[in-house]
Amino acid sequence: MIRLENLTKHYGPAHDPLIAVDNVSLDLPTGEICVLLGPSGCGKTTTMKMINRLIQPTGGKVFINGKDTSTVDPIELRRSIGYVIQQIGLFPNKTIEENICVVPDLLGWDRRKSRDRAKELLELVGLQPDLFLKRYPKELSGGQQQRVGVLRALAADPPVMLMDEPFGAIDPINREVIQEEFLKMQREIRKTIIFVSHDLDEAVKMADKIAIFRSGKLEQYAAPDDLLARPANSFIEDFLGSDRALKRLRLVSVGDAMETDFITVLETDSVEHARARIRSSRSAAAFVLDAEGAPRSVLSEQVAEACSGTVGDHAEPVKSTVPITGDLRQAVSVMFAHDMPLLPCIDEAGRLAGVMSYRSIVHHLGHGGKA
Amino acid sequence: MSALAGQAAPQQSRRIETAPLIVLIVLAGTVAWLWWSGMAEEILVYSDDISYLVVQHLELVAWAGGLAILVAVPVGVVLSRPAFRLFSEAVMQVFNIGSTVPTLAILALSMTLLGIGTVPAVFGLWAATLLPIVRNTYAGLRAVPPHLVEAAIGMGMTPRQVLWRVELPNALFVIFGGIRTALAICVGSAPLVFLIGAGGLGELIFTGISLDELPMMMAGAIPTAMLAVLVDFILGQIQYYLVPRGINPLR
Ligand SMILES: Nc1ncnc2c1ncn2[C@@H]1O[C@H](COP(=O)(O)OP(=O)(O)OP(=O)(O)O)[C@@H](O)[C@H]1O
Ligand SMILES: [Mg+2]
Numbered sequence A: 001m002i003r004l005e006n007l008t009k010h011y012g013p014a015h016d017p018l019i020a021v022d023n024v025s026l027d028l029p030t031g032e033i034c035v036l037l038g039p040s041g042c043g044k045t046t047t048m049k050m051i052n053r054l055i056q057p058t059g060g061k062v063f064i065n066g067k068d069t070s071t072v073d074p075i076e077l078r079r080s081i082g083y084v085i086q087q088i089g090l091f092p093n094k095t096i097e098e099n100i101c102v103v104p105d106l107l108g109w110d111r112r113k114s115r116d117r118a119k120e121l122l123e124l125v126g127l128q129p130d131l132f133l134k135r136y137p138k139e140l141s142g143g144q145q146q147r148v149g150v151l152r153a154l155a156a157d158p159p160v161m162l163m164d165e166p167f168g169a170i171d172p173i174n175r176e177v178i179q180e181e182f183l184k185m186q187r188e189i190r191k192t193i194i195f196v197s198h199d200l201d202e203a204v205k206m207a208d209k210i211a212i213f214r215s216g217k218l219e220q221y222a223a224p225d226d227l228l229a230r231p232a233n234s235f236i237e238d239f240l241g242s243d244r245a246l247k248r249l250r251l252v253s254v255g256d257a258m259e260t261d262f263i264t265v266l267e268t269d270s271v272e273h274a275r276a277r278i279r280s281s282r283s284a285a286a287f288v289l290d291a292e293g294a295p296r297s298v299l300s301e302q303v304a305e306a307c308s309g310t311v312g313d314h315a316e317p318v319k320s321t322v323p324i325t326g327d328l329r330q331a332v333s334v335m336f337a338h339d340m341p342l343l344p345c346i347d348e349a350g351r352l353a354g355v356m357s358y359r360s361i362v363h364h365l366g367h368g369g370k371a
Numbered sequence B: 001m002s003a004l005a006g007q008a009a010p011q012q013s014r015r016i017e018t019a020p021l022i023v024l025i026v027l028a029g030t031v032a033w034l035w036w037s038g039m040a041e042e043i044l045v046y047s048d049d050i051s052y053l054v055v056q057h058l059e060l061v062a063w064a065g066g067l068a069i070l071v072a073v074p075v076g077v078v079l080s081r082p083a084f085r086l087f088s089e090a091v092m093q094v095f096n097i098g099s100t101v102p103t104l105a106i107l108a109l110s111m112t113l114l115g116i117g118t119v120p121a122v123f124g125l126w127a128a129t130l131l132p133i134v135r136n137t138y139a140g141l142r143a144v145p146p147h148l149v150e151a152a153i154g155m156g157m158t159p160r161q162v163l164w165r166v167e168l169p170n171a172l173f174v175i176f177g178g179i180r181t182a183l184a185i186c187v188g189s190a191p192l193v194f195l196i197g198a199g200g201l202g203e204l205i206f207t208g209i210s211l212d213e214l215p216m217m218m219a220g221a222i223p224t225a226m227l228a229v230l231v232d233f234i235l236g237q238i239q240y241y242l243v244p245r246g247i248n249p250l251r
Helices: A044-051 A074-079 A096-100 A102-106 A111-124 A142-154 A172-189 A200-206 A224-229 A234-240 A244-249 A271-279 A301-306 A328-337 A358-366 B002-037 B039-044 B047-080 B082-098 B103-114 B118-142 B146-154 B159-196 B202-211 B214-242
Strands: A002-011 A018-028 A033-037 A059-064 A081-084 A160-164 A192-197 A209-214 A217-222 A263-265 A285-289 A295-300 A342-346 A352-357
Touching (some): A002 A044, A018 A044, A018 A059, A018 A209, A018 A217, A033 A044, A033 A200, A044 A059, A044 A160, A044 A192, A096 A102, A096 A111, A096 A142, A142 A160, A142 A172, A172 A200, A192 A200, A209 A224, A209 A234, A217 A224, A224 A234, A224 A244, A234 A244, A244 A358, A271 A285, A271 A301, A295 A301, A295 A342, A328 A358, A352 A358, B002 B039, B002 B214, B047 B202, B047 B214, B103 B159, B118 B159, B159 B202, B159 B214, B202 B214
Parallel strands (some): A033 A192, A033 A209, A081 A160, A263 A285
Antiparallel strands (some): A002 A018, A002 A059, A342 A352
């Protein structure tokens, strides 16, 4: 767990200081990612560097797992904290293997153990060890260097990581890939991470908690969905942008927002029967399933009201579906693309598990999310 | 981009490798011509002197160069430390001005201080060799990107580890460049030390000039030139193989 207590940094003369970080306090539970977010010069990097004491605080304290870091030897402290800098900072004179093993070597690990670790880490991000271990940083692409930069910080398995815009120096498409990769890794390794970013989308994607800074002050500290749903003041509202509701779509899983009280009918049922079922429910359509339980066709309320005969004569084929593991953004996109006001949501086996409608989306966003 | 860079590197290295070769060929041509014209025999009369003086010459260079490296690199390191930043620029200015003083003048001053013989000769050569190494060591260390140093500190290196594992290796190529330049100056200036009584190949050159004996002068000049090329070539090879591939623009 990381805890900042009234952390303050002044630069310049004591009588007229530049206040880079102003009385920042926050708590980050073990295993979570906190993204420090805010405009340029608001004190993100300074705050982060006070945690591994690259910068000496003017006031306040930092606790890691309950221990006041100012009582620990700074060299020891830094070796126990993974550190990724924005410029990647791989040592050009060392091979990839030597770069990854920097901290294990400093800690005096057995050589075999540290080299095995380097191999294992490279495999983790899909870089073939026999191809990359002996290369030098300049022989890697930007994206590969960035991955190695993160691996190097992970090498000695530190419980805490500091990452200053770790995916900054890379094109947007590759950045998404690395972010996904990192999140997947994080789900297993569960590090406690302070992550600096100036990109709201990145923050929303990566963070368990977002800390928004302005001129050295912590303006709001909240989970991404909370932040987007309830910005604390107009500065944050402006910072999040007028499309902040749309950004929330990505944070909600289909499974959390879908309606599960859908209606199913058989092809041989009469339309009158289906109409009665629809009328007596909140649903606006009835689905026909195949033998495996997958949605095959749909009879909408309008059609049911206007027609007679069997369901099989009038139901329209289902044009598309969305997996319940997807997010709302994905669902909305499919609904727009296929003009489907009712979108079937399917589980891993392809069975109908729920229905997504515009109403359920608006309802979910309006209620401030899963919290 | 990377494909282009990848092509450029071997080309550049080939160019650098061929330069001393061309000089060697020219030298070999000169020797062949001397042989053909019959002067070689006249020069070879001095072969005993040559082999003795070459050794003496190289000993002077080795002492001066070795001591210069031993002193200049640490001085460059100290000057690049943050604690000395304030006056290091001023010191470098003095050094830069100092390096414009001709070697002959340095030797003359050295003789004034220490008299004649090997000691003032080594001292004078040492002083002339010192400056390029100090300058390149200082500049090379200052040119190490600050974010590398910060990454190293942030990962828990002590200041000494940062110097040895990050700063010096990354400045090595530039430092070596300084050593090469300095030793070229040292080898080239070494004949002058005859003037303050320390022998070396200058003995044949200057005696040959004053006696108007062309073969005798050549007997000093040709080995001097060959030594200069050879020393630079060997240092070039050492630089090529010693500086790791990751920071060696030649490979
Ligand atoms: N060494 C220093 N001396 C004086 N002022 C400094 C120093 N380092 C940072 N500052 C000031 O402190 C403030 C916060 O800087 P910081 O680097 O933490 O910003 P940041 O939020 O990381 O910005 P960016 O997104 O541009 O990286 C800035 O106004 C900066 O000018
Ligand atoms: Mg910053």
